[in-house]
Amino acid sequence: MGLIGNPANQAIPEKNAQFRFLNPAQLLLALALFGLPIHAWAQQPQAPQIAGPPSPASIHGTVVDRNGAVLEGARISLTVTQPAAPFESTTVSDNSGQFNFASVPPAAFQLTFSATGFATRSLSGVLHAGESYEAPAIVLLMSTTASEVRVTASQVEIAEAQIKVQETQRVLGIMPNFYVSYLPHPSPLTKKQKFELAWKTSVDPVSFLVSGAFAGVQQADDTFSGYGEGAQGYAARFAANYGDNFIGNMIGSALLPSLLKQDPRYFYKGTGTRQSRILYAIANAVVCKGDNGRWQPSYSAILGGLAAGSISNLYYPAANRDGVRLTFENALFGTASSAAQNLFQEFIVRKLTPKLPSFSSSQP
Numbered sequence: 565m566g567l568i569g570n571p572a573n574q575a576i577p578e579k580n581a582q583f584r585f586l587n588p589a590q591l592l593l594a595l596a597l598f599g600l601p602i603h604a605w606a607q608q609p610q611a612p613q614i615a616g617p618p619s620p621a622s623i624h625g626t627v628v629d630r631n632g633a634v635l636e637g638a639r640i641s642l643t644v645t646q647p648a649a650p651f652e653s654t655t656v657s658d659n660s661g662q663f664n665f666a667s668v669p670p671a672a673f674q675l676t677f678s679a680t681g682f683a684t685r686s687l688s689g690v691l692h693a694g695e696s697y698e699a700p701a702i703v704l705l706m707s708t709t710a711s712e713v714r715v716t717a718s719q720v721e722i723a724e725a726q727i728k729v730q731e732t733q734r735v736l737g738i739m740p741n742f743y744v745s746y747l748p749h750p751s752p753l754t755k756k757q758k759f760e761l762a763w764k765t766s767v768d769p770v771s772f773l774v775s776g777a778f779a780g781v782q783q784a785d786d787t788f789s790g791y792g793e794g795a796q797g798y799a800a801r802f803a804a805n806y807g808d809n810f811i812g813n814m815i816g817s818a819l820l821p822s823l824l825k826q827d828p829r830y831f832y833k834g835t836g837t838r839q840s841r842i843l844y845a846i847a848n849a850v851v852c853k854g855d856n857g858r859w860q861p862s863y864s865a866i867l868g869g870l871a872a873g874s875i876s877n878l879y880y881p882a883a884n885r886d887g888v889r890l891t892f893e894n895a896l897f898g899t900a901s902s903a904a905q906n907l908f909q910e911f912i913v914r915k916l917t918p919k920l921p922s923f924s925s926s927q928p
Contacts, residue, residue: 627661
């Protein structure tokens with residue numbers, strides 16, 4: 565029996581040796597028995613991902629009036645109702661009517677548009693991250709209340725400003741051309757303004773020079789021989805010429821227009837066909853605008869010519885005084901002269917007048 569039956573001679577397995585020879589299934593079972601998650605050794609831990617802030621956006625657009633003309637200086641206020649804290653910003657439209665807000669947080673927003681004389685308007689929307697929002701054309705309408713108050717309160721001042729501009733109008737920079745308006749919609753003149761304009765025209769140095777030049781020509785031709793020759797004859801002819809101009813201005817351009825509420829100025833047309841402008845200029849010899857803005861017969865000019873011709877009989881030589889018939893003939897001649905002068909105004913004078921304001925022409 566010897567060594568084979570002796571248990572002391574048998575190979576004794578090492579302690580816990582069975583754990584070194586576990587197959588994969590036994591290993592998983594062991595991990596489960598010890599309470600360890602199976603995926604703890606099968607997966608590598610990953611670092612948590614942190615989301616960055618959303619990309620800022622922008623808002624831009626254009627502000628115009630009801631006619632499509634761009635509005636410069638309009639005030640635009642932006643309010644963004646983001647959850648963390650409201651975002652507010654303000655800007656104004658540039659000379660092309662455009663505005664721009666950059667670096668705007670994406671969220672619900674509201675734009676408020678305002679400008680002097682215009683009604684306020686608002687626009688709302690939602691801005692997304694990184695979006696470049698193009699606002700539709702913002703049309704601001706005139707504020708009816710503000711417009712009425714402004715026009716009513718400043719009508720006299722507006723007319724006064726127009727006169728100041730007219731008094732700078734000189735043909736070739738020399739000859740006064742105060743009775744022409746290039747404004748499309750001029751304000752009517754007050755009685756005082758009509759007399760002031762007539763007075764300034766009459767006392768302008770050029771008026772004295774023109775009267776003196778005519779007197780010299782008449783002296784050379786011995787016109788109105790009853791005045792005689794020499795310095796005395798020249799002075800009488802000068803006084804007669806200047807008297808004609810002065811009386812004609814004060815009666816036909818100030819006194820009668822004030823009484824009859826008519827405007828003595830010529831309103832430049834500047835648009836339309838050549839034929840329409842010719843007819844307009846000729847018609848203005850017998851029609852004029854009333855202070856109410858309506859066209860009407862030019863009683864002031866017609867009666868003013870007759871009155872000036874009648875008064876001239878008081879200081880012209882007896883042999884040269886006009887009778888009633890000749891006075892009416894001269895009045896008709898004066899009307900024809902006015903028509904020719906209006907044609908000259910409509911097609912030539914503007915080109916010969918330097919430094920005219922760039923008024924936009926319009927149908928008067």
